[in-house]
Amino acid sequence: MEAAITITGLTVDRGKKEVLHEISTEVDRGVITGLLGPSGSGKTTLMRAIVGVQLVKAGSVTVLGRPAGSASLRQSVGYLTQSPSIYQDLTVWENVRHFASLYGLGDEEAEQTISDVGLGEQSGQLARDLSGGQSSRASLACALVGRPEVLILDEPTVGQDPVLRDDLWRRFRKFADEGVTLMVSSHVMDEANRCDRLLLIRDGRIIADDTPAAVKEAAGTNDLDQAFLTLVRERDEGEAA
Ligand SMILES: Nc1ncnc2c1ncn2[C@@H]1O[C@H](COP(=O)(O)OP(=O)(O)OP(=O)(O)O)[C@@H](O)[C@H]1O
Numbered sequence: 001m002e003a004a005i006t007i008t009g010l011t012v013d014r015g016k017k018e019v020l021h022e023i024s025t026e027v028d029r030g031v032i033t034g035l036l037g038p039s040g041s042g043k044t045t046l047m048r049a050i051v052g053v054q055l056v057k058a059g060s061v062t063v064l065g066r067p068a069g070s071a072s073l074r075q076s077v078g079y080l081t082q083s084p085s086i087y088q089d090l091t092v093w094e095n096v097r098h099f100a101s102l103y104g105l106g107d108e109e110a111e112q113t114i115s116d117v118g119l120g121e122q123s124g125q126l127a128r129d130l131s132g133g134q135s136s137r138a139s140l141a142c143a144l145v146g147r148p149e150v151l152i153l154d155e156p157t158v159g160q161d162p163v164l165r166d167d168l169w170r171r172f173r174k175f176a177d178e179g180v181t182l183m184v185s186s187h188v189m190d191e192a193n194r195c196d197r198l199l200l201i202r203d204g205r206i207i208a209d210d211t212p213a214a215v216k217e218a219a220g221t222n223d224l225d226q227a228f229l230t231l232v233r234e235r236d237e238g239e240a241a
Contacts, residue, residue, distance in 0.1 A: 009059035034195035078148035103146035133159035
């Protein structure tokens with residue numbers, strides 16, 4: 001089957017600096033890929049390129065067989081950014097209902113999605129009165145409500161308590177089981193262990209692209225945090241030599 005996302009030689013400048021250097025990878029459908037890497041390594045930039053909102057210097061990104069950012073992909077790709085992207089003067093319900101209507105969906109889907117992200121009780125609350133974690137979940141509901149085939153989620157569980165995080169990850173797995181392709185950035189290694197595959201990025205380059213088990217094996221440890229540190233150090237030593 002054709003890959004959900006194909007990235008070839010992707011090079012991106014931000015400001016005057018090259019921040020992604022000839023990245024190439026392929027993501028299969030129905031897979032949860034964890035995007036990990038230090039702050040500033042290029043995770044958000046890579047996600048922006050997949051969604052098609054990032055100016056690209058060289059290379060190509062194809063999503064569901066079409067160039068990233070194509071108008072025809074608008075309904076097929078959901079994107080959660082790190083900063084809440086909801087209307088502050090609307091309630092949770094009004095926000096999610098608005099996004100549902102863009103996809104030709106009705107009240108039922110909006111209500112279900114609000115409940116899926118655990119915001120049932122805050123449905124009538126203005127977005128500006130939500131806590132940080134609630135606000136982030138409201139944005140997530142807006143990204144999910146259209147049931148996109150590809151979900152690009154930039155740190156979707158930041159600020160959530162462990163029970164909610166677990167709940168959200170169960171939902172992500174359910175989506176994947178239904179054939180949705182998810183790319184999820186995270187700094188939390190126990191979340192990385194829940195992915196089918198990991199892309200480790202460092203200084204705009206992929207330093208590992210494998211299952212969590214294989215990444216741990218390659219680094220000779222059972223601990224993903226430790227594996228990541230080992231891979232980073234090996235890389236640094238390789239560059240210094
Ligand atoms: N608008 C911008 N102008 C100039 N440089 C930028 C801009 N946005 C990001 N950068 C730089 O691009 C690089 C990659 O940033 P990016 O946001 O992709 O990293 P990240 O891995 O998502 O980081 P974090 O984990 O902190 O969110 C960083 O060096 C950052 O400083």
